[in-house]
Amino acid sequence: MTTNTFTDPPVEMAKERGKTQFTVRDVTNFLNGGEEETQIVEKIMSSIERDPVLSVTADYDCNLQQARKQTMERVAALSPYLVTDTEKLSLWRAQLHGMVDMSTRTRLSIHNNLFIGSIRGSGTPEQFKYWVKKGAVAVKQFYGCFAMTELGHGSNLKGLETTATYDQDSDQFIINTPHIGATKWWIGGAAHTSTHCVCFAKLIVHGKDYGTRNFVVPLRNVHDHSLKVGVSIGDIGKKMGRDGVDNGWIQFTNVRIPRQNMLMRYAKVSDTGVVTKPALDQLTYGALIRGRVSMIADSFHVSKRFLTIALRYACVRRQFGTSGDTKETKIIDYPYHQRRLLPLLAYCYAMKMGADEAQKTWIETTDRILALNPNDPAQKNDLEKAVTDTKELFAASAGMKAFTTWGCAKIIDECRQACGGHGYSGYNGFGQGYADWVVQCTWEGDNNVLCLSMGRGLVQSALQILAGKHVGASIQYVGDKSKISQNGQGTPREQLLSPEFLVEAFRTASRNNILRTTDKYQELVKTLNPDQAFEELSQQRFQCARIHTRQHLISSFYARIATAKDDIKPHLLKLANLFALWSIEEDTGIFLRENILTPGDIDLINSLVDELCVAVRDQVIGLTDAFGLSDFFINAPIGSYDGNVYEKYFAKVNQQNPATNPRPPYYESTLKPFLFREEEDDEICDLDE
């Protein structure tokens, strides 16, 4: 029996869907956190899908200018929700919408999270009320941006060179850009939209430098959008992705703002120039934590979208055949294709567990901090504890942010390659998806810098443990004794499939790495200062962060499965085992050298990964359907729900590029003169004539 390449796919998709052995809705609810959450999610998704302004159907053909305008229209359509959404709804909406439209998500979040978040987090309650009244929360006659980064300074807040000098005579601050290197750069919303910014600048009072603080600086006159005196703004122009975001640069030439525009929840400046430093240093990075926590969730959402596309396509695309078959083989049936995608599907599930945990901690911590008054001496202890917890969250979220954003970039890329040439088409979303995504690996904490700083924190925690002091819950395992003793005889198959063993194996690997690095550190600080010693151990710190974070994701995954309904548990367990065993495969060097596993175990693990891939393979349609994405959110014809990939892809290409003329627009001007050109054959002067 032969097949018709064109009509076969939807038939196959129906068959594949029929193989599902569990109630898809149960997995959806497990991922969302319950039926009630699923209903919220569905309501938000349908409100996005219904709004014609938010239709992303033609987005892949937008050029930069069109994208900027369209994104503004979408910001306008979504702004009313900023006022009515609860915190939870707001997070869901941003994450779900971000899956298909990162530009709008960013452009809104610059105002809503970075600007408003800064005023709420670094301003006093009175200041917050004042800016709300001005229109900041309602986004009326008002749009805020976040002027932190400078041309010459990114991650290093202390190095920022913009100055805010107090002038006591006028009771004003003078905001100034001392040279072009201190130009505010990358400022999303500055080029086109913003009326105000939160500006990070060095506070200078009576000649003394008090470090970087936040100031609200008006940029444009509200009535006609003209620039305020002394403010220069330009457009940063083309970026790798997120064309819809109007990133700009800002220079301040002695711009005067009232003293009251300095955000004074922590440090304060009086009208006589007295600087009061708070009991605890300002959490200037407060507004950045929400971003970081959101990026872990985004990693899950974006990954799930692209995995759905690649796995659906793999279930209907045929290529080559094995001898004896009359039909070509579906690419999902090639063991190597399974190995490329199925561990990543498992990884994606694991990301959600990590994201949920981080988000929960963040909401609790923020609520606690905002309920406290940093200037009330009676609350000093509570505040101290809350700030310590925030710092710990900041550190823990660092590794998660780094590895999930990298993981998502890898997933988009691998999924694209798994779709062959069609992955390179603009209409299947991978190109824009990748270009829009990868800035997450750089902004709000460069991933490498985050990992190194987390690695430093892990060594410091280990030193605490060795000194018998208390450390946070997620790191306590470093002080435990390993329960694994490898006698060289190898590990039985049942153990290699046991969650307890796998978690313990990763903890042992992570613990040994951290303790070995700590040993080396203690050796080095005998002759070096701590900074130098940590620099010497950069590679080791990075590895510590990497393995600890992987360990954390694996443990969280297993822990959450314990709460799942019985019918889906075995399927989730397979995914978690696949994730854990594949993670070992990726790091065999560590497990061998730590004597956690034998070479024979590694062989066995290779086979188990193969087996688990086969076991998961028939469930991939169910496991991706469980993400609950309509074709609107998939926005890629080769990832259509019904599997009718060629028809929808062909239709999409032709809808976006109607074939009206066999001649290109430049036929007369360029192509024809080229094809019909004639070089003159110059006669040679005959010297002998």
Add this chain to the structure above:
Amino acid sequence: MTTNTFTDPPVEMAKERGKTQFTVRDVTNFLNGGEEETQIVEKIMSSIERDPVLSVTADYDCNLQQARKQTMERVAALSPYLVTDTEKLSLWRAQLHGMVDMSTRTRLSIHNNLFIGSIRGSGTPEQFKYWVKKGAVAVKQFYGCFAMTELGHGSNLKGLETTATYDQDSDQFIINTPHIGATKWWIGGAAHTSTHCVCFAKLIVHGKDYGTRNFVVPLRNVHDHSLKVGVSIGDIGKKMGRDGVDNGWIQFTNVRIPRQNMLMRYAKVSDTGVVTKPALDQLTYGALIRGRVSMIADSFHVSKRFLTIALRYACVRRQFGTSGDTKETKIIDYPYHQRRLLPLLAYCYAMKMGADEAQKTWIETTDRILALNPNDPAQKNDLEKAVTDTKELFAASAGMKAFTTWGCAKIIDECRQACGGHGYSGYNGFGQGYADWVVQCTWEGDNNVLCLSMGRGLVQSALQILAGKHVGASIQYVGDKSKISQNGQGTPREQLLSPEFLVEAFRTASRNNILRTTDKYQELVKTLNPDQAFEELSQQRFQCARIHTRQHLISSFYARIATAKDDIKPHLLKLANLFALWSIEEDTGIFLRENILTPGDIDLINSLVDELCVAVRDQVIGLTDAFGLSDFFINAPIGSYDGNVYEKYFAKVNQQNPATNPRPPYYESTLKPFLFREEEDDEICDLDE
């Protein structure tokens, strides 16, 4: 002493350049293959740089329509060289130009390499002459494309569904697209430019299917560029990258072509419908080998461009500081930054050695094949040998193509991340560079498919060796005995820095992997057929291809260093050692389980990589200057030769985005109505009135 962030960089660049301990020109000549080649390279580069049509200064802001037109203008400017360039010049020109303009490079090469290459390789000498006379080589009234891929079939040539049915009455072939799934898809040049194509179609004569063959099919009438009867063409539209290439789709509805348009160097069809099959099967993939070999060289060229940008930037960018310093630290001085970039610089050098070897073999082999007549029985043996050699080259180049194109993608990505936010700017080239590049991992042999097929070949070679038969030179080491015997005491430092030891270590690792996989294969074929057995061993085949290819790159690098001038040898050796030791670090699992190295050796290797990074660090400006790229070819202000990165970057952004109006173009239509909107507060109907 404090520094001025803005003016510091060029001062620092001059100092860094001053640290160079070797004659840069010597390394340039080493890379190019001698002073004579360097002069050729420089002449071509300056001819590109001088031509205003080829200026890429504004490319990053081009939209798709502009890119298509501009690319056509560039094709026109470069076409005369197709006639005058020798093979060598043509390769250099394509590779050098491709570094900054992949679209033009591709659009030209579709005609010149794929179309012309097919006619030369698969047509008879008479057929080639005929098409030359028609204007094919002069590109006059003529533009060719390569209609291979179909919507439903990519890599699997045998699965293509377009038919070429011989009609004896008219002595014609009827070319037909049986259903939409067989639509020719991705065909570069089809949407706008081409008058003719080489079409891959199933040859059917008197009802019998003779497999896929090549046919020249006219697509458009030359005089007015209108479509030929029965030809439908559409535009594929937006792609991830290479916007300047007019990829299209083609459907044939019983299009008639003369029998003489079938390319008949191998199989022939007579006017009575007699099919003569050649002594050896057609090398249909002949035209693809040039592409594959070129892609290895491209990997080097593109990698060197982005490494130059990231390393120059790293030498002038400061961020954070170590305690005690008054200036912030240059990012190149962070050990982790060195580890991120310097092994990749070494990798890039290694790619060039691999590329040179592949190119040399390819030119020799092609010349030999073209000199032979496949229908002369006396030449049968020579032809057989030449075809076998081509097949061997095809197999060997598979792994090199796969791992160098992936390597280059990784290098672009890592370099972008190493430039922080400025790496995400459109004007520093990484975004377009990556998007344009990564199709190389998919086309002309999907990298994963190539690796699996190479892995199969390696196992087959091992079986030959075990049976005492002859195999190609590059694989003979698999039959040797390892000279490494690890007694568990560890490896002395001098050994770990010795080329002989490192090559042998990689050969042992590769040999053991291949032999272990071969053992498993022999076990499996007792109960499975060979195809099934190889499928079971997919992961292992991939690993065999990966480690063998790395081994090959490392050996080639050391072998070439032997030919280098004495003053540069020590610097090249450091790079090669860095590449080899870093490669071990990336694969410690294999070296430990094969008992080639001990855990203690791995620790030592970590330190040696650190040491080598420090040793190479001061030479990075010299080692990247040696690539000989002017700022035109760098095309990224943060990678400027003079290090004046902020001034040039600021100027570029403002030149491309002049700040003329603080209001965006959509202020009146969209932004103002949004900022000044008023929701109506509906009064509530009072029921009690």
